[in-house]
Amino acid sequence: MMNLTHWQLLVAVADLANITRAAERVGMTQSGASQAIAQMEAHLGMPLFRRERRHVAVTELGEHIIAQARDMLGAWEAIRAFADENQGLGHGRIRLASFPSAFSHVLPDLLGPFRRRHPGIELVMLEGSDVEVESWLEDGTAEVGVMLNPPPERSPIMLGRSEWVVLVPNAHPLARRSRQQGVSWAELADEPFIAATGGCRNNALSLSAQAGVFLNQIRVTVHDWASAAVLVKEGLGVAVLPESTVPVDLAGVRMLALQPGIFRSYGLVQAPAAVGAKPVQALFSMLRGTFNAATSTAPRA
DNA sequence: CCCCACATCTCGGAGACCTA
DNA sequence: TAGGTCTCCGAGATGTGGGG
Numbered sequence: 437m438m439n440l441t442h443w444q445l446l447v448a449v450a451d452l453a454n455i456t457r458a459a460e461r462v463g464m465t466q467s468g469a470s471q472a473i474a475q476m477e478a479h480l481g482m483p484l485f486r487r488e489r490r491h492v493a494v495t496e497l498g499e500h501i502i503a504q505a506r507d508m509l510g511a512w513e514a515i516r517a518f519a520d521e522n523q524g525l526g527h528g529r530i531r532l533a534s535f536p537s538a539f540s541h542v543l544p545d546l547l548g549p550f551r552r553r554h555p556g557i558e559l560v561m562l563e564g565s566d567v568e569v570e571s572w573l574e575d576g577t578a579e580v581g582v583m584l585n586p587p588p589e590r591s592p593i594m595l596g597r598s599e600w601v602v603l604v605p606n607a608h609p610l611a612r613r614s615r616q617q618g619v620s621w622a623e624l625a626d627e628p629f630i631a632a633t634g635g636c637r638n639n640a641l642s643l644s645a646q647a648g649v650f651l652n653q654i655r656v657t658v659h660d661w662a663s664a665a666v667l668v669k670e671g672l673g674v675a676v677l678p679e680s681t682v683p684v685d686l687a688g689v690r691m692l693a694l695q696p697g698i699f700r701s702y703g704l705v706q707a708p709a710a711v712g713a714k715p716v717q718a719l720f721s722m723l724r725g726t727f728n729a730a731t732s733t734a735p736r737a
Numbered sequence: 738c739c740c741c742a743c744a745t746c747t748c749g750g751a752g753a754c755c756t757a
Numbered sequence: 758t759a760g761g762t763c764t765c766c767g768a769g770a771t772g773t774g775g776g777g
Binding site for chain 3: 454455470471474492
Binding site for chain 2: 468471472475
Protein backbone atom coordinates (compact mmCIF):
# COMPACT_ATOMS: atom_id res chain seq x y z
CA MET A 437 0.00 0.00 0.00
CA MET A 438 1.33 3.41 -0.92
CA ASN A 439 0.47 6.55 1.00
CA LEU A 440 1.07 10.24 0.40
CA THR A 441 4.38 10.13 2.24
CA HIS A 442 5.63 7.46 -0.15
CA TRP A 443 4.95 9.69 -3.14
CA GLN A 444 6.55 12.66 -1.38
CA LEU A 445 9.55 10.46 -0.68
CA LEU A 446 9.78 9.45 -4.32
CA VAL A 447 9.86 13.07 -5.46
CA ALA A 448 12.32 14.02 -2.70
CA VAL A 449 14.73 11.25 -3.74
CA ALA A 450 14.50 12.42 -7.34
CA ASP A 451 15.16 16.03 -6.27
CA LEU A 452 17.99 15.31 -3.85
CA ALA A 453 19.53 12.18 -5.43
CA ASN A 454 20.04 10.95 -1.89
CA ILE A 455 17.82 8.63 0.12
CA THR A 456 19.07 9.82 3.51
CA ARG A 457 18.30 13.48 2.85
CA ALA A 458 15.03 12.64 1.14
CA ALA A 459 13.99 10.66 4.23
CA GLU A 460 14.79 13.66 6.45
CA ARG A 461 12.73 15.92 4.20
CA VAL A 462 9.60 13.78 4.50
CA GLY A 463 10.11 12.85 8.15
CA MET A 464 11.15 9.20 7.85
CA THR A 465 14.25 7.38 8.95
CA GLN A 466 16.77 6.46 6.32
CA SER A 467 16.16 2.74 6.63
CA GLY A 468 12.43 3.22 6.46
CA ALA A 469 12.81 5.29 3.31
CA SER A 470 15.06 2.71 1.72
CA GLN A 471 12.52 0.00 2.40
CA ALA A 472 9.63 2.14 1.26
CA ILE A 473 11.33 2.77 -2.09
CA ALA A 474 12.10 -0.91 -2.53
CA GLN A 475 8.48 -1.66 -1.71
CA MET A 476 7.19 0.86 -4.24
CA GLU A 477 9.47 -0.55 -6.90
CA ALA A 478 8.21 -4.04 -6.11
CA HIS A 479 4.62 -2.81 -6.17
CA LEU A 480 5.04 -1.06 -9.49
CA GLY A 481 7.12 -3.90 -10.87
CA MET A 482 9.89 -1.67 -12.17
CA PRO A 483 13.04 0.00 -10.85
CA LEU A 484 12.53 3.72 -10.25
CA PHE A 485 16.10 4.53 -9.19
CA ARG A 486 19.61 3.32 -9.97
CA ARG A 487 21.74 3.00 -6.84
CA GLU A 488 25.10 4.45 -7.83
CA ARG A 489 28.27 4.87 -5.84
CA ARG A 490 27.60 8.22 -4.21
CA HIS A 491 24.02 8.93 -5.13
CA VAL A 492 20.82 7.49 -6.57
CA ALA A 493 19.68 8.36 -10.09
CA VAL A 494 16.20 8.20 -11.56
CA THR A 495 15.66 5.55 -14.24
CA GLU A 496 13.91 6.40 -17.51
CA LEU A 497 10.75 4.65 -16.32
CA GLY A 498 11.14 6.39 -12.99
CA GLU A 499 11.19 9.83 -14.68
CA HIS A 500 7.77 9.15 -16.12
CA ILE A 501 6.32 8.02 -12.80
CA ILE A 502 7.90 10.85 -10.83
CA ALA A 503 6.49 13.42 -13.26
CA GLN A 504 3.04 12.03 -12.56
CA ALA A 505 3.75 11.96 -8.84
CA ARG A 506 4.60 15.68 -8.99
CA ASP A 507 1.30 16.39 -10.72
CA MET A 508 -0.54 14.34 -8.11
CA LEU A 509 1.15 16.14 -5.19
CA GLY A 510 0.46 19.48 -6.83
CA ALA A 511 -3.21 18.60 -7.09
CA TRP A 512 -3.21 17.52 -3.46
CA GLU A 513 -1.65 20.85 -2.40
CA ALA A 514 -4.38 22.68 -4.30
CA ILE A 515 -7.06 20.66 -2.52
CA ARG A 516 -5.47 21.40 0.84
CA ALA A 517 -5.11 25.13 0.09
CA PHE A 518 -8.78 25.21 -0.87
CA ALA A 519 -9.71 23.44 2.38
CA ASP A 520 -7.53 25.84 4.41
CA GLU A 521 -9.06 28.88 2.76
CA ASN A 522 -12.51 27.48 3.42
CA GLN A 523 -11.70 27.08 7.13
CA GLY A 524 -10.16 30.54 7.43
CA LEU A 525 -6.65 29.06 7.56
CA GLY A 526 -5.42 30.40 4.25
CA HIS A 527 -3.66 33.27 5.98
CA GLY A 528 -2.95 34.49 9.49
CA ARG A 529 -0.18 34.85 12.00
CA ILE A 530 0.91 33.10 15.18
CA ARG A 531 3.44 34.77 17.44
CA LEU A 532 5.24 32.05 19.38
CA ALA A 533 7.28 32.99 22.43
CA SER A 534 9.89 30.77 23.98
CA PHE A 535 13.09 30.75 25.96
CA PRO A 536 16.23 30.12 23.88
CA SER A 537 16.90 26.44 24.67
CA ALA A 538 13.45 25.38 23.43
CA PHE A 539 13.95 27.43 20.28
CA SER A 540 17.12 25.61 19.47
CA HIS A 541 16.21 22.10 20.63
CA VAL A 542 12.48 21.47 20.28
CA LEU A 543 10.64 23.96 18.12
CA PRO A 544 12.35 23.44 14.74
CA ASP A 545 11.23 19.80 14.51
CA LEU A 546 7.83 20.66 15.90
CA LEU A 547 6.93 23.56 13.65
CA GLY A 548 8.28 22.24 10.35
CA PRO A 549 5.23 20.05 9.64
CA PHE A 550 2.88 22.92 10.57
CA ARG A 551 4.64 25.32 8.18
CA ARG A 552 4.35 22.76 5.40
CA ARG A 553 0.73 22.04 6.20
CA HIS A 554 -0.33 25.69 6.49
CA PRO A 555 2.05 27.76 4.35
CA GLY A 556 -0.34 30.72 4.47
CA ILE A 557 0.05 31.12 8.24
CA GLU A 558 3.04 33.18 9.29
CA LEU A 559 4.93 31.99 12.38
CA VAL A 560 6.70 34.81 14.21
CA MET A 561 9.22 33.70 16.83
CA LEU A 562 9.71 35.81 19.95
CA GLU A 563 12.71 34.84 22.07
CA GLY A 564 12.83 35.84 25.70
CA SER A 565 13.32 34.60 29.23
CA ASP A 566 10.66 32.35 30.71
CA VAL A 567 9.41 35.36 32.72
CA GLU A 568 9.07 37.42 29.54
CA VAL A 569 7.26 34.59 27.79
CA GLU A 570 4.63 34.47 30.52
CA SER A 571 4.24 38.23 30.42
CA TRP A 572 3.85 38.24 26.61
CA LEU A 573 1.16 35.58 26.84
CA GLU A 574 -0.76 37.59 29.42
CA ASP A 575 -0.61 40.92 27.58
CA GLY A 576 -1.35 39.42 24.15
CA THR A 577 2.08 40.07 22.63
CA ALA A 578 2.24 36.34 21.82
CA GLU A 579 -0.55 33.90 20.98
CA VAL A 580 1.38 30.78 21.94
CA GLY A 581 4.30 30.20 24.28
CA VAL A 582 6.55 27.54 25.77
CA MET A 583 6.22 27.52 29.56
CA LEU A 584 8.28 25.73 32.16
CA ASN A 585 6.20 23.44 34.39
CA PRO A 586 2.92 24.71 32.92
CA PRO A 587 -0.16 24.32 35.18
CA PRO A 588 -2.69 21.67 34.03
CA GLU A 589 -5.55 24.23 33.92
CA ARG A 590 -3.86 25.83 30.90
CA SER A 591 -4.24 22.54 28.99
CA PRO A 592 -0.63 22.49 27.84
CA ILE A 593 0.78 20.22 25.19
CA MET A 594 3.69 18.72 27.08
CA LEU A 595 6.79 18.81 24.92
CA GLY A 596 9.24 17.06 27.18
CA ARG A 597 10.74 16.43 30.57
CA SER A 598 14.37 16.60 31.46
CA GLU A 599 16.53 15.74 34.45
CA TRP A 600 19.05 18.26 35.76
CA VAL A 601 22.56 16.78 35.70
CA VAL A 602 26.01 17.76 36.91
CA LEU A 603 28.75 18.00 34.28
CA VAL A 604 32.34 17.58 35.42
CA PRO A 605 35.56 17.26 33.39
CA ASN A 606 36.82 13.67 33.11
CA ALA A 607 39.94 14.61 35.09
CA HIS A 608 37.89 15.82 38.07
CA PRO A 609 37.81 13.52 41.15
CA LEU A 610 33.98 13.48 41.04
CA ALA A 611 34.17 11.93 37.57
CA ARG A 612 35.11 8.59 39.19
CA ARG A 613 31.61 8.24 40.60
CA SER A 614 28.84 6.32 38.87
CA ARG A 615 26.13 8.38 37.32
CA GLN A 616 23.55 7.12 39.80
CA GLN A 617 25.74 7.83 42.82
CA GLY A 618 25.59 11.44 41.71
CA VAL A 619 26.57 14.71 43.37
CA SER A 620 24.74 16.87 45.90
CA TRP A 621 24.48 20.67 45.85
CA ALA A 622 26.53 20.84 49.04
CA GLU A 623 29.44 19.13 47.29
CA LEU A 624 29.32 21.77 44.55
CA ALA A 625 29.37 24.77 46.89
CA ASP A 626 33.13 25.30 46.69
CA GLU A 627 33.73 23.94 43.18
CA PRO A 628 34.69 26.33 40.35
CA PHE A 629 31.23 26.76 38.84
CA ILE A 630 30.01 27.70 35.36
CA ALA A 631 26.55 29.21 35.75
CA ALA A 632 24.28 28.85 32.71
CA THR A 633 20.81 30.38 32.71
CA GLY A 634 19.45 29.26 29.34
CA GLY A 635 17.35 32.41 29.57
CA CYS A 636 15.29 30.88 32.36
CA ARG A 637 14.68 31.91 35.94
CA ASN A 638 14.81 28.18 36.63
CA ASN A 639 18.59 27.65 36.51
CA ALA A 640 21.47 26.32 38.55
CA LEU A 641 21.68 29.48 40.66
CA SER A 642 17.99 29.55 41.58
CA LEU A 643 17.93 25.79 42.15
CA SER A 644 20.97 25.85 44.44
CA ALA A 645 19.41 28.72 46.39
CA GLN A 646 16.21 26.70 46.77
CA ALA A 647 18.35 23.86 48.11
CA GLY A 648 19.86 26.28 50.63
CA VAL A 649 23.35 26.12 49.11
CA PHE A 650 25.40 29.17 48.11
CA LEU A 651 27.78 28.60 45.21
CA ASN A 652 30.98 30.36 46.29
CA GLN A 653 33.13 29.91 43.19
CA ILE A 654 31.16 31.13 40.17
CA ARG A 655 33.82 31.55 37.49
CA VAL A 656 31.62 32.63 34.63
CA THR A 657 27.93 33.10 33.82
CA VAL A 658 26.73 32.25 30.31
CA HIS A 659 23.35 32.42 28.63
CA ASP A 660 23.59 29.31 26.49
CA TRP A 661 23.45 25.82 28.03
CA ALA A 662 25.65 24.28 25.33
CA SER A 663 28.34 26.90 25.92
CA ALA A 664 28.49 25.89 29.57
CA ALA A 665 29.01 22.25 28.57
CA VAL A 666 31.90 23.27 26.31
CA LEU A 667 33.49 25.30 29.12
CA VAL A 668 33.29 22.23 31.38
CA LYS A 669 35.07 20.26 28.68
CA GLU A 670 37.77 22.95 28.65
CA GLY A 671 38.26 22.33 32.38
CA LEU A 672 37.04 25.73 33.59
CA GLY A 673 34.75 24.21 36.17
CA VAL A 674 31.58 22.20 36.72
CA ALA A 675 28.04 23.01 35.63
CA VAL A 676 24.46 21.96 36.31
CA LEU A 677 22.09 21.85 33.34
CA PRO A 678 19.08 20.01 31.98
CA GLU A 679 20.33 16.74 30.46
CA SER A 680 18.50 17.37 27.22
CA THR A 681 20.56 20.49 26.52
CA VAL A 682 23.90 18.68 26.80
CA PRO A 683 25.43 18.13 23.33
CA VAL A 684 25.24 14.40 22.56
CA ASP A 685 28.78 14.18 21.17
CA LEU A 686 30.48 15.90 24.09
CA ALA A 687 33.67 13.96 24.87
CA GLY A 688 35.90 14.59 27.88
CA VAL A 689 32.99 15.35 30.18
CA ARG A 690 31.23 13.13 32.70
CA MET A 691 27.53 13.45 33.43
CA LEU A 692 26.33 12.67 36.95
CA ALA A 693 22.91 12.69 38.55
CA LEU A 694 22.09 15.63 40.78
CA GLN A 695 21.12 14.39 44.26
CA PRO A 696 18.32 14.73 45.10
CA GLY A 697 17.02 14.63 41.53
CA ILE A 698 15.35 17.64 39.95
CA PHE A 699 13.25 17.51 36.78
CA ARG A 700 11.82 20.25 34.60
CA SER A 701 8.93 19.84 32.23
CA TYR A 702 7.89 22.28 29.57
CA GLY A 703 4.83 22.63 27.42
CA LEU A 704 3.12 24.75 24.85
CA VAL A 705 0.22 26.91 26.07
CA GLN A 706 -2.16 29.37 24.42
CA ALA A 707 -2.44 33.00 25.48
CA PRO A 708 -5.85 33.62 27.11
CA ALA A 709 -6.71 36.10 24.37
CA ALA A 710 -5.81 33.64 21.60
CA VAL A 711 -8.03 30.76 22.72
CA GLY A 712 -10.41 30.02 19.87
CA ALA A 713 -8.35 31.75 17.16
CA LYS A 714 -8.37 29.47 14.12
CA PRO A 715 -4.62 29.46 13.35
CA VAL A 716 -3.84 28.67 17.00
CA GLN A 717 -6.51 25.97 17.06
CA ALA A 718 -5.00 24.45 13.93
CA LEU A 719 -1.52 24.42 15.50
CA PHE A 720 -2.74 22.85 18.73
CA SER A 721 -4.87 20.35 16.90
CA MET A 722 -1.90 19.19 14.84
CA LEU A 723 0.44 19.03 17.83
CA ARG A 724 -2.09 17.23 20.02
CA GLY A 725 -2.41 14.64 17.29
CA THR A 726 1.34 14.21 17.25
CA PHE A 727 1.80 14.03 21.00
CA ASN A 728 -1.31 12.00 21.79
CA ALA A 729 -0.19 9.47 19.22
CA ALA A 730 3.25 9.20 20.74
CA THR A 731 3.36 10.70 24.20
CA SER A 732 6.10 8.32 25.17
CA THR A 733 8.30 9.48 22.34
CA ALA A 734 7.92 13.22 22.77
CA PRO A 735 11.13 14.88 21.63
CA ARG A 736 13.78 15.82 24.13
CA ALA A 737 14.60 19.44 24.57
C1' DC B 738 -19.26 -1.35 19.46
C1' DC B 739 -15.59 -4.16 21.12
C1' DC B 740 -12.17 -7.64 20.70
C1' DC B 741 -8.94 -10.37 18.29
C1' DA B 742 -5.92 -11.89 14.60
C1' DC B 743 -3.40 -10.69 10.83
C1' DA B 744 -1.07 -7.44 7.73
C1' DT B 745 1.67 -3.53 7.20
C1' DC B 746 4.66 0.11 8.52
C1' DT B 747 8.49 2.19 10.90
C1' DC B 748 12.38 2.10 13.65
C1' DG B 749 17.10 1.06 15.36
C1' DG B 750 21.00 -1.74 14.87
C1' DA B 751 24.23 -4.40 12.24
C1' DG B 752 26.77 -5.17 8.30
C1' DA B 753 28.46 -4.52 3.47
C1' DC B 754 30.45 -1.58 0.27
C1' DC B 755 32.79 2.42 -1.29
C1' DT B 756 35.58 6.78 -1.10
C1' DA B 757 38.87 10.02 0.67
C1' DT C 758 41.03 3.67 8.68
C1' DA C 759 37.15 6.72 9.24
C1' DG C 760 33.08 8.24 7.47
C1' DG C 761 29.08 8.06 4.37
C1' DT C 762 25.43 5.45 2.21
C1' DC C 763 22.44 1.69 1.44
C1' DT C 764 20.30 -2.90 2.55
C1' DC C 765 18.72 -6.39 5.62
C1' DC C 766 16.62 -8.02 9.84
C1' DG C 767 13.99 -8.31 14.11
C1' DA C 768 10.89 -5.94 17.18
C1' DG C 769 7.29 -3.01 18.28
C1' DA C 770 3.52 0.02 16.82
C1' DT C 771 -0.37 0.81 14.07
C1' DG C 772 -4.11 -0.16 10.85
C1' DT C 773 -7.71 -3.18 9.04
C1' DG C 774 -11.26 -6.51 8.69
C1' DG C 775 -14.11 -10.16 10.57
C1' DG C 776 -16.77 -12.22 14.27
C1' DG C 777 -19.48 -11.94 18.43
